[in-house]
Amino acid sequence: MAQSVLTIDLGAICANWRALAAMNAGETAAVVKANAYGLGAAQVAAALADAGARTFFVAQAEEGVTVREALGPGPTICVFGGHMQGDAALLRDANLVPMINSIDQMLRHVETLPGHPFGIQLDSGMNRLGMEPAEWSALRDIALSQKPVLVMSHLACADEPSHGMNEFQLQTFRQMTDGIDAPRSLAATGGTILGPDYHFDMTRPGIGLYGGLPFVDAHPVVSLSIPVIQVRDVNPGESVGYGNSWVARVPGKIATISAGYADGIIRAMGPKAHVWAAETRCKIVGRISMDLIGVDVGPAKEIPETVELLGRHQSVDTLAEAAGTIGYEILTSLGSRYARKYIAA
Ligand SMILES: *Cc1c(COP(=O)(O)O)cnc(C)c1O
Secondary structure, three states: OOOOEEEEEHHHHHHHHHHHHHOOOOEEOEEOHHHHHOOOHHHHHHHHHHHOOOEEEEOOHHHHHHHHHHHOOOOEEEEOOOOOOOOHHHHHHOOEEEEEOOHHHHHHHHHHOOOOOOEEEEOOOOOOOOEOHHHHHHHHHHHHHOOOOOEEOOOOOOOOOOOHHHHHHHHHHHHHHOOOOOOEEOOOHHHHHHOHHHOOOEEOOOHHHHOOOOOOOOOOOEEEEEEEEEEEEEOOOOEEOHHHOEEOOOOEEEEEEOOOHHHOOOHHHHHHOEEEEOOEEEEEEOOOOOOOEEEEOOOOOOOOOEEEEEOOOOOHHHHHHHHOOOHHHHHHHOOOOOEEEEEOO
């Protein structure tokens, strides 16, 4: 079998959720947008609901429908993108709570779904989503009279604890919301780690659940095992892969493994990335192809049947470093061709 196996440890995801929940006194929600960062929204949301999570966040209404099907009627499912044109039936039928981002969205919401629950997203400085202070002042009294279920904002620099933007956004959010009755939320994973000033009534971790930085103490969640298709000896002067970009200087042993950039293994990471053959770190050599990668398994004790790209030896953040990106992009790039195996919580 040439199919790679992506193993997702639902128990580790639940343990990470509990660890993040233990850091704050309020409610801890779970962000499961982008198919739970590529790991399977239905499976992940169901496991987290069993672990005690009661509120889930997605980016778009369509994602919310998938999560609702997995969870049934109980839990609250919130949509960061708010109430977009054409969303009313989805929001109503799947009982989703849009985070209203603008006066336009507010008008659309009260016109098409009067009485349907909603939250408010405020922009405290990131300039991405949410109402700015002036817009909020104009709408505030009317919006609050409709009893939003949550008033939230998002931090731009929470993964850098000493960044001045954190304190600036905290003060802005306070100025915009102090004294209101509605529950408030500012922190994702990074903000949860910044400490109690940032917690308010609810935290919204995503990446920390899935084992990524900035939650340094996270349990690893994913492992990726890739079969070796063929092994060959190369002599000094022989090249490997497209463009002859790698040339052997000493006699070597090259394993061709069954995954490539079509599986989300970012081509640009080739020159810096490694895989593991049992306990031995082996260099990727030559260009990453669509479905295949060359690996120098010369240093390995035995010729491996499979190699590990993610797992015990190598985290999503180590791999992200080699690719010049972040763990979030490694996870959300994980390919659809992998066999996904779930370890039950
Ligand atoms: C993605 C997202 C989160 C979760 O962020 P992490 O850094 O993955 O914890 C929380 N809130 C909003 C608004 C988001 O877009």
